[in-house]
Amino acid sequence: MELSETFHALGEPTRLRILRLVAAARLNVSEVVSLIGVAQSSVSHHLAKLKGLELIREERLGGFTYYSLAVDASDPRWPLIxxxxDAEDTHGDLARLTELLRRREDRTSLNEKLLEPGQSWLLWASALSSLLPKLDVADFGCGTGLLTVELSRWARHVTAIDRSPQALEQAKARLAREKHQNVSFVEADLHALPAGLPKHDLVVISQSLHHVNEPAAVLAQAARLLGPGGRVVVMELMPHxxxxxxxxxxHQHLGFAPELLEDALHAAGFTEVTLTATPRDGSSPFRAFLLTATRPPRARRASRPPAERRAYR
Ligand SMILES: C[S@@+](CC[C@H](N)C(=O)[O-])C[C@H]1O[C@@H](n2cnc3c(N)ncnc32)[C@H](O)[C@@H]1O
Known part of the structure; x- marks a missing residue:
């Protein structure tokens, strides 16, 4: 390609700005438009010119056309590139590019969170919960009811417990908006639940234990509220x-070592304790884990003595 032709083409300041952006990251037309604030028709014209000079290449990705630098250090025009x-970023293009790339990364990780498996984690959770029997569930530290709503979609009944009247008001409003009528609300301290609450099949304690003074005492209350064979699910944070x-x-606690809560569950009379930790996410200082445990089934009535021993009676 003629060197003078390239010099001439890059003599146009907007084209030079576009080349520099595309040299820094693979971009589509609308992204370039948003970065330099020039009309799309003009950006398309400049991109076509740069492509004609074989300075940039074009490729189709996910329904969009992306542009990237097509030359490397072996090209005689490299010093010009x-x-x-290296030219001064007088328009602030590179700072805007950094922000755009950060937003792109956020979107990618959001998509990963939302769109797998089967296109939506929420749908997957609904699929799993639709397989559950109708359970009576207690939601310990329900807060404003985000999780309570999800529980109420599949539970027979949810008892939503929190000490904060403000949080409970918001939870009530949320459930009313959703027109879910299988939830009752209890204003109480999780360390000392009121007498007379019915037995439940499942206690869910999601991100509430790190707010309480005595996590072990709250787990003991969970055990008290469950019937034989009842389960508890604890969602918490690793130490941070x-x-x-x-x-x-x-927060009262900067996360928990899972073993600490496992021991507290055993001390409260739970068995079959399981632990699942979420993978490390380099962008967050918080890492969550899940504990499940079971109240032993009702002690079986003393089994009849074996036939040969009965014979001695
Ligand atoms: C972070 S929110 C958890 C919200 C909800 N469980 C979720 O996962 O989205 C913690 C809640 O625990 C409640 N809480 C903290 N200590 C409590 C206690 N001792 N008794 C009852 N509720 C308590 C707070 O009022 C707050 O609403």
């Missing part, structure tokens, strides 16, 4: 160093 890349959550979010 380097000048363009984010001390700001104490003042800002009212």
């Amino acid at each position: 380097r000048l363009a890349k 160093g984010e001390a700001w959550v104490k003042a800002r979010l009212g």
